[in-house]
Amino acid sequence: MPINETLSQYSDYSYTTAAAIYVIALMFALIEQGFGAKGRLAAERSMQRSRELVGAGGPPVTTMTPAEPPREIGRPERIGRMGAALLVLAALLHLSAIVLRGLAVHRAPWGNLYEYGMATTFIAVVTWLVIMRKFPVRHLSGFLLLPVVILMFVNGTMLYTTAAPVQPALQSYWLVIHVSAAIIGSGVFLVPGVASVLYLFRAAHDDDPAKFAKFGSKLPAADVLDRIAYRTTIFAFPIFTFGVLCGAVWAEAAWGRFWGWDPKETVAFVAWVVYAAYLHSRATAGWRGKRAAIINIVGFSATIFNMFFVNLVTSGLHSYAGG
Amino acid sequence: MTTTEAPPKKEYRQTPLKRVLAFLRNTWRGLTSMRTALVLLFLLALAAMPGALLPQRNLNVAKTDEYIAAHGWWGELLDRTQFFEVYGSVWFSAIYILLMVSLIGCLAPRSLDYAKAMRAKPVLTPRKLARMPHHLSTTTDRTPEAVMKDTHALLKGWRRVEREEADGVRSISAERGYLRETGNLVFHFGMLGLIIFFALGKLFGYEGQVIVQADDSQWCNSGILGYDTFNAGLRVDGTDLNPFCIRLKDFEARYTEAGQANYYHSNMEYQSGEDLKTGAWKPYGLEVNSPLRTAGDRVYLLNFGYSPKFTVTFPDGTVRTNLTPWRPADEPTKLSEGATKIDQPGITDPIERRTRQLAITGLLAPTAFMHGNVLTSSRPEAKKPAVAIDIYRGDLGLDAGRGQSIFQIDQSLVEDGRLKKLTRQNLDQGQETVLDDGTKVRFDGVGEWVAIQVSHDPVQDWVLVCAVAMLIGLAGSLLVKRRRVWVRVTPGRDGEPGTVIEVAGLARTDQAGYGEEFQRISGKLVQGQRGN
Numbered sequence: 001m002p003i004n005e006t007l008s009q010y011s012d013y014s015y016t017t018a019a020a021i022y023v024i025a026l027m028f029a030l031i032e033q034g035f036g037a038k039g040r041l042a043a044e045r046s047m048q049r050s051r052e053l054v055g056a057g058g059p060p061v062t063t064m065t066p067a068e069p070p071r072e073i074g075r076p077e078r079i080g081r082m083g084a085a086l087l088v089l090a091a092l093l094h095l096s097a098i099v100l101r102g103l104a105v106h107r108a109p110w111g112n113l114y115e116y117g118m119a120t121t122f123i124a125v126v127t128w129l130v131i132m133r134k135f136p137v138r139h140l141s142g143f144l145l146l147p148v149v150i151l152m153f154v155n156g157t158m159l160y161t162t163a164a165p166v167q168p169a170l171q172s173y174w175l176v177i178h179v180s181a182a183i184i185g186s187g188v189f190l191v192p193g194v195a196s197v198l199y200l201f202r203a204a205h206d207d208d209p210a211k212f213a214k215f216g217s218k219l220p221a222a223d224v225l226d227r228i229a230y231r232t233t234i235f236a237f238p239i240f241t242f243g244v245l246c247g248a249v250w251a252e253a254a255w256g257r258f259w260g261w262d263p264k265e266t267v268a269f270v271a272w273v274v275y276a277a278y279l280h281s282r283a284t285a286g287w288r289g290k291r292a293a294i295i296n297i298v299g300f301s302a303t304i305f306n307m308f309f310v311n312l313v314t315s316g317l318h319s320y321a322g323g
Numbered sequence: 324m325t326t327t328e329a330p331p332k333k334e335y336r337q338t339p340l341k342r343v344l345a346f347l348r349n350t351w352r353g354l355t356s357m358r359t360a361l362v363l364l365f366l367l368a369l370a371a372m373p374g375a376l377l378p379q380r381n382l383n384v385a386k387t388d389e390y391i392a393a394h395g396w397w398g399e400l401l402d403r404t405q406f407f408e409v410y411g412s413v414w415f416s417a418i419y420i421l422l423m424v425s426l427i428g429c430l431a432p433r434s435l436d437y438a439k440a441m442r443a444k445p446v447l448t449p450r451k452l453a454r455m456p457h458h459l460s461t462t463t464d465r466t467p468e469a470v471m472k473d474t475h476a477l478l479k480g481w482r483r484v485e486r487e488e489a490d491g492v493r494s495i496s497a498e499r500g501y502l503r504e505t506g507n508l509v510f511h512f513g514m515l516g517l518i519i520f521f522a523l524g525k526l527f528g529y530e531g532q533v534i535v536q537a538d539d540s541q542w543c544n545s546g547i548l549g550y551d552t553f554n555a556g557l558r559v560d561g562t563d564l565n566p567f568c569i570r571l572k573d574f575e576a577r578y579t580e581a582g583q584a585n586y587y588h589s590n591m592e593y594q595s596g597e598d599l600k601t602g603a604w605k606p607y608g609l610e611v612n613s614p615l616r617t618a619g620d621r622v623y624l625l626n627f628g629y630s631p632k633f634t635v636t637f638p639d640g641t642v643r644t645n646l647t648p649w650r651p652a653d654e655p656t657k658l659s660e661g662a663t664k665i666d667q668p669g670i671t672d673p674i675e676r677r678t679r680q681l682a683i684t685g686l687l688a689p690t691a692f693m694h695g696n697v698l699t700s701s702r703p704e705a706k707k708p709a710v711a712i713d714i715y716r717g718d719l720g721l722d723a724g725r726g727q728s729i730f731q732i733d734q735s736l737v738e739d740g741r742l743k744k745l746t747r748q749n750l751d752q753g754q755e756t757v758l759d760d761g762t763k764v765r766f767d768g769v770g771e772w773v774a775i776q777v778s779h780d781p782v783q784d785w786v787l788v789c790a791v792a793m794l795i796g797l798a799g800s801l802l803v804k805r806r807r808v809w810v811r812v813t814p815g816r817d818g819e820p821g822t823v824i825e826v827a828g829l830a831r832t833d834q835a836g837y838g839e840e841f842q843r844i845s846g847k848l849v850q851g852q853r854g855n
C-alpha cells in the first residue's frame with residue numbers, strides 16, 4: 001500500500017507541536033519548583049508519607065493519619081497546574097503523532113530510529129503522568145521534561161526519517177513485539193534515571209544542609225525519590241528482559257543466531273546487567289541509597305546510549321533503514 | 324596517649340594444611356558474597372562494552388584489520404590484549420566463570436534455606452503487636468470462635484497457623500508471598516542454565532556461509548570445503564556435518580518506488596534424512612525471516628547479488644559460458660564488482676595454459692546509468708544490465724596453490740607483467756567485444772546468486788527454555804510481595820461479650836503499598852467479612 005503523505009505530514013506537525021508544548025510545560029514546572037511553596041510543602045508531606053510507608057525495620061507507626069497540610073494555592077502553584085494540563089495536552093499530541101505515522105505507513109509505527117525515539121519519549125512522559133498521580137511530584141516535571149525535550153529535538157532533527165515501509169528483515173510480527181517491549185522498557189527507565197539524579201541532590205542536601213540549600217530542600221524526601229526509582233525500575237526491568245528475549249528469538253529467525261554480540265545487543269546486555277546490579281545493590285549492605293542511585297544513573301546512560309548513539313556510531317545489523 | 328602492644332601469640336599451631344583450608348574457605352566466602360557478585364556484575368558490564376565500540380574480528384575481519392593498521396602501536400596493543408575478540412578473550416571468560424562460580428556458591432545455600440523455609444510454619448505471633456509497622460485493635464460483640472472462623476476464611480490462600488495462648492487467647496499467624504523466593508531461585512537457576520547451554524552451543528555449534536547460484540544449482544552440506552567461510556565450534560572438526568542438500572530454483576526481490584527492498588523470496592528444494600536415499604525433493608520458500616529448518620540445521624537467506632553472464636568464443640571455435648558471482652559494492656543499487664576467470668578449453672600443456680587464461684574484471688550495473696563515462700546503477704533490479712570491464716590475459720595464478728578471492732584478480736601478477744590488460748570496454752546486454760587474437764567476449768545478461776548461511780546449534784532450544792524460566796522467575800521475584808499478618812483474639816472477661824481483636828502486619832520486602840492492603844484486610848477482619 002502506498003504511503004499516505006498527508007497523514008505523515010500531520011504526524012510531523014503533531015510531533016513538533018507536542019515538543020513545543022513540552023517546552024512550555026517544562027518552564028511552568030520550573031517556575032513552580034523555583035518559586036512555589038508547593039515544592040517545600042510537598043517535600044514535607046512526602047517526608048511524612050514516607051514515615052508512614054516504611055516497612056520492616058521502620059519506626060513503629062500505627063495506622064495512617066494522612067494529615068493534609070493546609071492548601072496554600074499561590075500563583076506558582078496555579079502555574080504548576082497549568083503546566084501539568086499542558087503536559088497532558090502535549091502527551092495527547094505526541095500520541096496522535098505516533099498513531100498518524102502508523103496510519104500513514106500501514107504498519108506498527110516503530111520501524112526506524114526516528115519512530116523509535118518518538119515512541120520512547122512518549123512512554124517516558126506517560127510513566128511520569130502515572131507517577132504524578134501517586135506521588136506529590138508535579139513540581140518536578142521539568143526535570144523529566146528536560147531530557148525528553150532534548151531527545152525529541154535530536155530525534156526530530158538529526159534522526160528524522162520520512163515515512164516509508166520497512167525492509168524485509170523487519171517485516172515480522174517480532175517487530176511489533178520485540179521493539180514495543182524495548183520501547184516500553186527504555187521509556188520507563190528514563191523516569192528512575194531522573195529520580196535517581198534528584199535523589200543524589202537530596203541525599204547530599206540531607207547530609208549537609210548547606211549543600212544545594214535552596215534546591216535540595218524543595219525536593220521530596222530521599223526516601224520517596226528512592227521509592228519512585230525502585231518501583232519504576234522493577235516495572236521496566238522484566239519488560240526490558242522480555243524485549244531482549246524476543247530480540248534473541250527474532251535474531252534466531254532473521255540473522256542465523258540468537259545472540260551474536262552485535263553492538264545493539266551488546267549495549268542492551270550491558271544495560272540489563274547494570275540494572276541487575278542496581279537490584280542487587282538494594283539487597284547488599286553498604287550499597288543502598290547513594291550507590292544504588294548512581295548505578296541506576298549508569299543504567300539510564302546505557303539506555304540513552306543504546307537508543308541513539310549505537311545506531312549512529314557503530315554499524316551493526318540493527319541500524320534501521322535511514323537511521 | 325595510646326601504647327600499642329604486640330598482639331598476643333596465637334595458642335594453636337597453624338599447620339600448612341589448616342592455612343590452606345582457611346584460605347580456601349575465605350576465598351569461597353568472599354567469592355560467594357553479595358558484594359562480590361555485585362562487583363562481578365559491574366566488571367561484566369564494563370568488559371562487554373569494548374565489543375560494542377571496537378570492531379570485532381568475528382563480525383568483520385576487514386574492518387578490524389583496517390582499525391589496527393590505522394592506530395599504530397595502540398591498535399597492536401589492543402590486538403594483543405584481545406580487544407578485537409572481546410567475547411572469546413581470557414579476561415571476559417574469567418569474569419564470566421567467576422560470576423558463574425559465585426552464582427553456584429550463592430544458590431546452593433539459598434536452595435537449602437528455601438527447602439527448610441518451605442516446610443516451616445509461620446513465625447509465632449509476637450507478644451506486642453502494637454509494635455508492628457501496621458496495627459489495629461478493636462472490640463467486637465462477636466464470639467472469639469466466630470472471629471477465628473471468619474479470619475481463617477478471610478486469609479484463605481495464606482499459609483497460616485493457629486496457636487493457643489494463655490487464658491483462652493488465640494492467635495493466627497499468617498504469611499504469604501513465598502513465590503517471591505521461588506521466583507528468585509528459578510530466575511538464578513535459569514540464568515545458570517542459560518550460561519551453561521550458551522557455552523555448550525559455542526562448543527558444539529557451527530556456522531557457515533556459501534554463495535549459490537539461483538539457477539537450479541545444487542549445494543550439499545558435506546564438509547567444511549563446501550563453504551566459503553566456516554566458523555566451527557571448538558569441538559567441531561567438520562567431518563560429520565548433518566547431511567542435506569538444497570537446490571535453489573530462483574530468486575525474486577521486489578522494491579518500492581524509492582528503490583527500497585521489501586520482498587525477498589527464493590523457491591528452493593531440499594533433501595534430508597530418508598529423502599537422500601530415495602532422491603525425493605521437498606519444496607520450500609526461503610525468505611529472510613523464515614529459514615529452512617531441517618536435519619537439526621537451519622538454512623538462512625542472507626543476501627543476494629548478480630552474476631554477469633559472459634560467453635567467450637575462442638579463435639578455434641570453442642565456446643565457454645560463465646556465470647561467476649560478483650559482489651555488491653553498493654547495496655542500495657547493487658552496483659557490483661568482481662572477477663570472472665576463464666580457462667581456455669582444450670589446452671593441455673600447463674605452461675601454455677598459463678599464458679592463455681582470461682580474466683574479466685570491473686563493474687556490473689543492474690540498471691545502467693552513465694554518469695559521463697562512468698557506469699553507475701540507478702536501481703537494484705536487473706532492468707538494463709551493463710558492465711564496464713577490463714579484460715586480461717595471461718597467468719591467473721590459479722595453480723600457485725595460494726587461496727584467491729573469487730571477487731578479485733591477483734594484482735601482483737599484473738605488476739609482474741604475467742597478466743596483461745588487453746582492453747577496457749563498456750558493454751550493454753547482448754553486446755560483444757573482439758580481442759586482439761579474435762576471441763569474442765559477449766555480455767549476455769545477469770543471473771542471481773543467493774548467499775545462504777547454515778547454522779547448527781544443538782542446544783539452542785534449551786537456552787530458550789532457560790530464558791523463559793528466567794523471565795517467569797523474575798516476574799515472580801519482583802512482583803510478588805512477601806507479607807505477614809497476625810491476628811490475636813482475646814475473649815471478653817468472664818465470658819462477657821466484648822472480644823478484643825488485634826491485627827498487625829509486616830511487609831517483608833521493601834515495597835510500598837502494603838499499607839493500603841493491610842487496611843483492606845484489617846477492615847474486613849474487624850467487620851467480620853469473609854473472602855478477600
Ligand code: HEM
Pocket residue numbers: 273275276279280282283355356357360364422425426427429430507511514800801
Ligand atoms: C550472573 C549474574 C546475576 C544476575 C544478572 C542477577 C540478577 C538478579 C536480579 C535481577 C535480581 C532481582 C530480583 C529481586 O530484586 O528480587 C536478583 C536478586 C538477587 N540475587 Fe542475583 N543475579 C546474579 C548473580 C547473583 C549472585 C552471584 C548472587 C549471590 C551472591 C545473587 C544473589 C541474589 C539475591 C540474594 C537476590 C535477592 C535480592 C532481593 O531480595 O532483593 N545473584 N539477582
